[in-house]
Amino acid sequence: MRMLFEPLKPIPPGRKVALGILGFAIFFALWALATYGGWVRPLFLASPGRTLVTGFELFTEYNFIVDVGVTIWRVVGGFLLAAAVAVPLGIAMGAFKPIEAIFEPFVSFSRYLPASAFIPLLILWAGVGEAQKLSVIFIGSVFQLILMVAVIVGSVRLDLVEAAYTLGARRNGIVLRVLLPAAAPQIFEALRLVLGWAWTYVIVAELIGASSGIGHMIMDAQRLLDTGQMIFGIFVIGLIGLISDFLFKTLNERLFPWYAAK
Amino acid sequence: MSKLRIQGVSRTFPGVHGGPPVRALEPVDLDVADNDFITILGPSGCGKSTLLRIVAGLSEPSTGQVLLDGEPVTGPGPDRGMVFQSYTLFPWLTVRENICFGLREKGMPKAQQAERADFFIDRVGLRGFENHYPKMLSGGMQQRTALARALANDPKILLLDEPFGALDNQTRALMQELLLGIWEQDRKTVLFVTHDIDESIFLASRVVVMTARPGRLKCDIQVALPHPRDYKIKTTPEFAAYKARLTEEIREEAIKAIRTEG
Numbered sequence: 215m216r217m218l219f220e221p222l223k224p225i226p227p228g229r230k231v232a233l234g235i236l237g238f239a240i241f242f243a244l245w246a247l248a249t250y251g252g253w254v255r256p257l258f259l260a261s262p263g264r265t266l267v268t269g270f271e272l273f274t275e276y277n278f279i280v281d282v283g284v285t286i287w288r289v290v291g292g293f294l295l296a297a298a299v300a301v302p303l304g305i306a307m308g309a310f311k312p313i314e315a316i317f318e319p320f321v322s323f324s325r326y327l328p329a330s331a332f333i334p335l336l337i338l339w340a341g342v343g344e345a346q347k348l349s350v351i352f353i354g355s356v357f358q359l360i361l362m363v364a365v366i367v368g369s370v371r372l373d374l375v376e377a378a379y380t381l382g383a384r385r386n387g388i389v390l391r392v393l394l395p396a397a398a399p400q401i402f403e404a405l406r407l408v409l410g411w412a413w414t415y416v417i418v419a420e421l422i423g424a425s426s427g428i429g430h431m432i433m434d435a436q437r438l439l440d441t442g443q444m445i446f447g448i449f450v451i452g453l454i455g456l457i458s459d460f461l462f463k464t465l466n467e468r469l470f471p472w473y474a475a476k
Numbered sequence: 477m478s479k480l481r482i483q484g485v486s487r488t489f490p491g492v493h494g495g496p497p498v499r500a501l502e503p504v505d506l507d508v509a510d511n512d513f514i515t516i517l518g519p520s521g522c523g524k525s526t527l528l529r530i531v532a533g534l535s536e537p538s539t540g541q542v543l544l545d546g547e548p549v550t551g552p553g554p555d556r557g558m559v560f561q562s563y564t565l566f567p568w569l570t571v572r573e574n575i576c577f578g579l580r581e582k583g584m585p586k587a588q589q590a591e592r593a594d595f596f597i598d599r600v601g602l603r604g605f606e607n608h609y610p611k612m613l614s615g616g617m618q619q620r621t622a623l624a625r626a627l628a629n630d631p632k633i634l635l636l637d638e639p640f641g642a643l644d645n646q647t648r649a650l651m652q653e654l655l656l657g658i659w660e661q662d663r664k665t666v667l668f669v670t671h672d673i674d675e676s677i678f679l680a681s682r683v684v685v686m687t688a689r690p691g692r693l694k695c696d697i698q699v700a701l702p703h704p705r706d707y708k709i710k711t712t713p714e715f716a717a718y719k720a721r722l723t724e725e726i727r728e729e730a731i732k733a734i735r736t737e738g
Contacts, residue, residue, distance in 0.1 A: 371564075373560055373562050373564045374564055374566060376534050376552070376558075376560075376564075377558070377560060377564035377566075377622075378566075378577070378581075379533075379534065379551075379552035379553075380532055380533075380534070380552050380553075380554070380556060380557060380558040380626075380635075381554060381557075381577050381578035381581060381625065381626075381629055382553060382554030382578050382581045382582055382629065383577075383578075383581045384581075387581050391577075391580075391581075392566070395566070395568045395569075396566070396567075396568065398568075470568070471609070472567050472568045472569075472609040472610075472611065473567070473568070
């Protein structure tokens with residue numbers, strides 16, 4: 215036991231994967247025990263097997279893949295819109311203190327406004343179509359992202375900036391060829407985090423006034439008390455999140471080999 | 477004629493918590509002749525780095541001015557190359573790209589950049605490492621790259637702020653020989669800040685000693701040891717005589733520095 219639990223001691227990669235799988239196995243075992251063992255009634259919680267079967271039916275009979283596609287498109291669309299605004303503005307705020315002084319108080323205030331509270335207002339303004347869904351995700355992500363990017367750019371090592379000055383760099387050179395490349399891996403990391411949050415907003419947006427999407431399917435399933443469908447929908451979201459996380463991490467290592475192995 | 481003139485340069489920092497302002501540097505006058513290698517020797521916190529930063533244009537003097545070839549210094553620029561004590565290579569650039577940084581900022585054609593980089597890669601003995609990222613290099617190699625990066629820009633004067641301070645003793649001795657070898661070939665004007673007595677004698681044609689805080693110039697000693705010098709000179713009686721004298725000068729200041737800190 216002493217050998218296994220030493221503070222901060224790394225473990226071999228093979229064991230790490232095995233333990234990760236064990237974590238999932240424990241979860242499914244507890245779930246199976248609760249449902250098959252009769253501890254929880256099927257009305258409240260479908261069994262793992264039942265969930266898998268309903269999931270299969272969702273794809274074969276209810277064309278669930280379209281819902282998944284619609285939801286992904288909303289998340290990615292809203293997220294890209296937020297990134298398109300937040301990354302340049304965050305860089306400008308991090309690099310130039312007067313710009314930070316203008317925007318920082320307002321953005322700090324805005325990020326505490328819950329995106330879900332805007333839904334009724336957004337329905338009024340944009341209806342129940344795609345514009346409203348994208349707006350919810352946009353509002354939920356953009357302010358957080360602006361602040362994260364501004365902090366990342368603002369905390370680039372000053373001695374690197376000074377070294378660049380003594381090598382003849384001027385304002386544009388400092389921003390484009392020092393601050394930007396120095397901050398890029400962490401900005402990328404911030405985007406990965408915010409994409410995760412965008413998933414929670416899209417489902418909230420789809421619970422109200424939607425006719426497609428994973429969130430809409432979950433709402434429909436609630437009416438029929440089909441816990442299998444609900445759980446399956448939630449799992450699909452988790453799975454997509456896991457995949458997008460993995461893609462981001464792989465891309466990060468590819469794009470920034472100088473940073474990754476820290 | 478003097479390459480660099482430091483005229484009445486002083487630096488005062490505003491007081492902390494309403495305290496009285498702190499004088500870091502008393503007015504300093506120093507003339508540096510073309511092709512001279514001057515070391516500025518002083519105890520920690522005497523303001524020698526502050527003086528160097530003012531020459532680099534990274535800090536502003538509270539009084540006085542710095543003239544380079546008769547032109548007043550108003551900010552950092554590529555005519556004054558600098559090597560810092562901290563490792564300031566751009567981590568996202570390879571050794572070669574780091575050396576080309578200043579040349580790229582200047583807009584030099586790619587082919588010419590490569591030729592110049594090659595020359596300096598050989599000069600500092602980094603052949604075979606030109607495509608490595610800084611994190612893959614030892615401290616000594618990083619500082620050699622930083623030296624090559626500053627030299628490639630062909631500055632009028634080279635400013636070195638304890639560049640070997642973070643290196644182990646053996647590496648430090650080798651770096652001193654490397655730097656001196658380069659200087660013996662090009663006779664680039666150098667201003668080198670250090671608190672290491674051996675280093676200050678071995679490298680310099682002139683050692684300027686600074687007092688404890690607030691720093692001012694205490695004495696100015698010509699080092700008449702012949703060139704080319706190698707490590708063996710450090711054990712000659714002539715070297716020992718310089719060392720004995722400078723040890724007395726600097727010891728007195730170090731004692732004062734300890735008392736005022738306490």
